[in-house]
Amino acid sequence: MSVEIMMPALSPTMEEGTLSKWLVKEGDTVSSGDVIAEIETDKATMEVEAVDEGTIAKILVEAGTENVKVNSVIAMLAEEGEDAASVEAPSSQPAETISGDEDAEAAPEVEDDVAEGAAGPKPDFKPSNDPEVPEGTTFKETTIRDALRDAMAEEMRRDESVFVMGEEVAQYQGAYKVTRGLLDEFGDKRVVDTPITEHGFAGLGVGAAFGKLKPIVEFMTFNFAMQAIDQIINSAAKTLYMSGGQMGCSIVFRGPNGAASRVGAQHSQDYSAWYAHVPGLKVVAPYDAADAKGLLKAAIRDPNPVVFLEHELLYGETFDVPDVEDWVLPIGKAKVRREGTDVTLVAHSRMVGFALEAAEQLAEAGISAEVIDLRSLRPLDTDTVVESVKKTNRLVCCEEGWRYMGVGAEIVATVIDEAFDYLDAPPARVHQADVPLPYAANLEALSLPGTEDIVKAAKAVSEGI
Amino acid sequence: MSKSPREAKITTDQKLKFYKDMLLIRRFEEKAGQLYGRGLIAGFCHLYIGQEAVVVGMQDCIGDGDQVVTGYRDHGHMLACGMDPDGVMAELTGREGGYSRGKGGSMHMFSREKNFFGGHGIVGAQVPIGTGLAFSNKYKETDRVCLTYFGDGATNQGQVYEAFNMASLWKLPVVYVIENNMYAMGTSVERHASETELFKRGISFEIEGMEVDGMDVMKVREAGMKAVEHARSGKGPMILEMKTYRYRGHSMSDPAKYRKREEVDDIRSHHDPIEGLKKQLIAAGEASEDDLKAIDKDIKAVVAKSVDFAQESPLPDPKELWTDVLIEAEGV
Numbered sequence: 051m052s053v054e055i056m057m058p059a060l061s062p063t064m065e066e067g068t069l070s071k072w073l074v075k076e077g078d079t080v081s082s083g084d085v086i087a088e089i090e091t092d093k094a095t096m097e098v099e100a101v102d103e104g105t106i107a108k109i110l111v112e113a114g115t116e117n118v119k120v121n122s123v124i125a126m127l128a129e130e131g132e133d134a135a136s137v138e139a140p141s142s143q144p145a146e147t148i149s150g151d152e153d154a155e156a157a158p159e160v161e162d163d164v165a166e167g168a169a170g171p172k173p174d175f176k177p178s179n180d181p182e183v184p185e186g187t188t189f190k191e192t193t194i195r196d197a198l199r200d201a202m203a204e205e206m207r208r209d210e211s212v213f214v215m216g217e218e219v220a221q222y223q224g225a226y227k228v229t230r231g232l233l234d235e236f237g238d239k240r241v242v243d244t245p246i247t248e249h250g251f252a253g254l255g256v257g258a259a260f261g262k263l264k265p266i267v268e269f270m271t272f273n274f275a276m277q278a279i280d281q282i283i284n285s286a287a288k289t290l291y292m293s294g295g296q297m298g299c300s301i302v303f304r305g306p307n308g309a310a311s312r313v314g315a316q317h318s319q320d321y322s323a324w325y326a327h328v329p330g331l332k333v334v335a336p337y338d339a340a341d342a343k344g345l346l347k348a349a350i351r352d353p354n355p356v357v358f359l360e361h362e363l364l365y366g367e368t369f370d371v372p373d374v375e376d377w378v379l380p381i382g383k384a385k386v387r388r389e390g391t392d393v394t395l396v397a398h399s400r401m402v403g404f405a406l407e408a409a410e411q412l413a414e415a416g417i418s419a420e421v422i423d424l425r426s427l428r429p430l431d432t433d434t435v436v437e438s439v440k441k442t443n444r445l446v447c448c449e450e451g452w453r454y455m456g457v458g459a460e461i462v463a464t465v466i467d468e469a470f471d472y473l474d475a476p477p478a479r480v481h482q483a484d485v486p487l488p489y490a491a492n493l494e495a496l497s498l499p500g501t502e503d504i505v506k507a508a509k510a511v512s513e514g515i
Numbered sequence: 516m517s518k519s520p521r522e523a524k525i526t527t528d529q530k531l532k533f534y535k536d537m538l539l540i541r542r543f544e545e546k547a548g549q550l551y552g553r554g555l556i557a558g559f560c561h562l563y564i565g566q567e568a569v570v571v572g573m574q575d576c577i578g579d580g581d582q583v584v585t586g587y588r589d590h591g592h593m594l595a596c597g598m599d600p601d602g603v604m605a606e607l608t609g610r611e612g613g614y615s616r617g618k619g620g621s622m623h624m625f626s627r628e629k630n631f632f633g634g635h636g637i638v639g640a641q642v643p644i645g646t647g648l649a650f651s652n653k654y655k656e657t658d659r660v661c662l663t664y665f666g667d668g669a670t671n672q673g674q675v676y677e678a679f680n681m682a683s684l685w686k687l688p689v690v691y692v693i694e695n696n697m698y699a700m701g702t703s704v705e706r707h708a709s710e711t712e713l714f715k716r717g718i719s720f721e722i723e724g725m726e727v728d729g730m731d732v733m734k735v736r737e738a739g740m741k742a743v744e745h746a747r748s749g750k751g752p753m754i755l756e757m758k759t760y761r762y763r764g765h766s767m768s769d770p771a772k773y774r775k776r777e778e779v780d781d782i783r784s785h786h787d788p789i790e791g792l793k794k795q796l797i798a799a800g801e802a803s804e805d806d807l808k809a810i811d812k813d814i815k816a817v818v819a820k821s822v823d824f825a826q827e828s829p830l831p832d833p834k835e836l837w838t839d840v841l842i843e844a845e846g847v
Contacts, residue, residue: 213654239654244681245677245680245681245684247677247680247681249643249673249674249677250643250646250674250676250677250678250680250681251643251677251681252643253640253642253643253644253646253647253674253677253678254643254644254646254647254650254678254681255647256643256644256647257584257632257643257644257645257646257647257648257649257650257651258647258648258650258651258654259647260632260644260647260648260651261582261647261648261650261651261652261655262651263650263651263654263655280637280640281640281643281644281674284636284637284640285635285637285640285644289623289625289633290839290840290841290842291618291839291840292615292618292619292623292625292633292634293614293615293619293623293624293625293633293839294613294614294615294616294617294618294619294839295616295838295839295842296615296625296626296627297625297627297632297633298842329840330840330841332841353842354841354842
């Protein structure tokens with residue numbers, strides 16, 4: 051019986067990759083553990099080992115092939131006693147990765163690498179209300195990952211006191227490859243690998259900031275920052291106030307936040323509401339690459355502690371970034387991503403993509419949705435939201451976190467305070483189910499909010515239009 | 516370095532300064548205790564009485580630009596750093612003239628000018644912070660050292676060891692001063708520590724530790740000189756365990772039922788750091804009773820003035836509620 055050798059996944063979020071090299075050829079015999087090929091994504095290269103013994107009967111995917119789907123058959127192995135020449139390729143490729151219960155609501159797309167169209171529509175990303183883009187500016191396609199790296203590199207070139215520290219940021223080039231290349235350019239004095247010691251290095255970063263350096267503290271994910279939250283809140287956020295203004299703490303805490311893919315409750319959580327609750331912090335959560343770059347540069351320059359929430363599932367997404375000398379955006383300004391007249395969809399981080407996708411579907415149903423990307427949660431640009439609601443008279447707040455005491459609750463309360471008379475329907479909230487994130491594909495999909503939820507909520511508040 | 520390390524031999528003037536500095540802390544704290552009793556100081560108030568030799572001896576080992584950071588039993592450290600008693604006392608009373616303009620209180624005071632970095636209310640949190648200040652010294656290639664003080668109770672916090680590991684790994688110029696006053700709030704060292712010899716707590720990080728008689732300012736200074744020199748010369752951190760004692764409760768609200776009156780009395784009468792130095796000075800003929808009385812009188816006047824200032828200084832303007840939450844960003 052011949053054995054199918056399949057394209058393996060390098061990470062929980064990988065869906066496809068490049069088969070860069072075969073280390074065996076047809077007719078070679080292999081034993082379990084032999085390295086037979088190399089595959090890569092834009093994050094990493096990894097060796098593929100043979101699991102079974104036998105003879106390589108057929109190589110089905112040539113070296114150098116890009117966008118090879120995970121779980122697709124890349125070669126056939128003839129087992130002992132089997133005639134390799136008689137082994138045939140499977141007639142049809144197996145389906146893609148497990149997609150969960152077909153009856154459940156569609157799982158949000160989980161993309162690691164660049165894949166056209168997979169993460170929903172790419173709206174017009176030429177910033178509409180960022181006046182900084184001069185006429186005639188060209189744009190450069192950049193992944194979020196590289197936009198963040200570029201922001202750090204530019205600020206490190208500009209200011210000697212900026213340094214980055216965290217787990218695997220230097221020699222490993224970043225757990226998510228966000229710090230790729232920084233060690234080579236800046237050396238190990240300024241790109242510092244720490245032990246696995248979140249509480250310790252967050253506190254050390256705060257001390258370094260009191261000592262007038264400008265640390266960028268990377269958490270491998272914000273889930274691990276819970277170990278360090280005392281230093282973030284009690285030391286970084288409060289000391290300026292407690293010192294009567296003497297103890298400025300210019301520091302950025304950054305890393306991936308929110309749901310990853312199939313990693314379970316402890317590695318998937320949205321901390322937006324947690325940090326946005328705290329005076330003394332600024333909290334930023336960008337959606338696209340231009341904002342990721344412009345806002346991270348602003349965060350590094352900011353004299354205050356900034357919690358910078360990235361999204362693991364967006365790192366590999368590509369967007370246009372203005373090709374200008376020094377792209378810095380103001381923290382605290384929301385952005386109208388799409389103009390509309392019937393309902394206001396408010397979102398941040400990855401939910402912006404779903405809101406834009408929803409707006410597209412709503413347009414087909416004759417509902418004109420305005421999409422606001424908050425970008426910053428503290429300070430919160432309530433003016434932009436309130437002005438929009440005054441125009442549309444309807445509001446849907448979309449967040450990846452839990453509803454209970456969440457970002458949407460704050461926005462709804464603000465709109466009720468400031469634009470109550472303009473509302474034609476009770477505001478709606480789209481959010482994660484009020485449970486720890488489950489592992490099973492179908493339950494995970496049921497738990498996380500997505501495009502369909504937004505469409506449904508928007509239609510509900512728009513009844514009668 | 517604008518202030519060179521003192522010579523091994525201590526002059527009479529230096530000894531008199533130690534006496535004066537310790538006495539200032541003692542009298543200041545006694546007065547703070549009184550004001551607390553009168554309701555002029557509120558909240559938590561942790562007095563340093565009994566531990567004066569530690570901070571006074573250590574302060575003599577450092578110079579301009581070296582940093583100091585500690586926990587919430589911090590009044591003594593601030594006075595030893597040269598912060599104005601008026602500003603410290605006014606912060607205790609929550610007045611405009613306080614170091615944090617009334618917004619920090621007893622546990623949260625700072626002075627950038629005097630390189631005093633707090634005043635931290637969470638047990639052990641100052642240890643990574645002090646280590647980070649040392650990191651900034653090394654990064655900026657200065658030869659400054661950070662003295663990081665914490666109590667025996669804090670030695671059981673995980674973040675202390677996270678900081679030890681990084682400080683030793685990266686050879687950071689930090690001296691960890693454990694003020695072992697025998698009790699973590701109400702729990703004695705024997706009841707809270709599996710290894711009660713706290714100077715050994717750095718062994719697995721290859722940090723050298725020394726046990727020091729923290730009731731003797733000369734011995735504190737001697738050990739402090741070694742540790743500061745060690746850190747300043749690029750050899751990394753060192754731990755000094757100061758065996759000391761607090762005469763008062765953990766805070767003003769602690770009746771200290773966990774120890775016997777006789778224990779306190781015994782230390783007070785046989786190991787008091789101020790009385791000890793006084794005896795030495797007189798025995799060696801370096802000062803007379805009258806000389807020391809004159810110092811006492813001067814100090815009482817300084818403390819009385821701070822009390823007047825702290826009572827006369829107005830409450831913070833209500834507008835202060837909203838200031839110092841964030842720094843206004845410039846040129847971003």
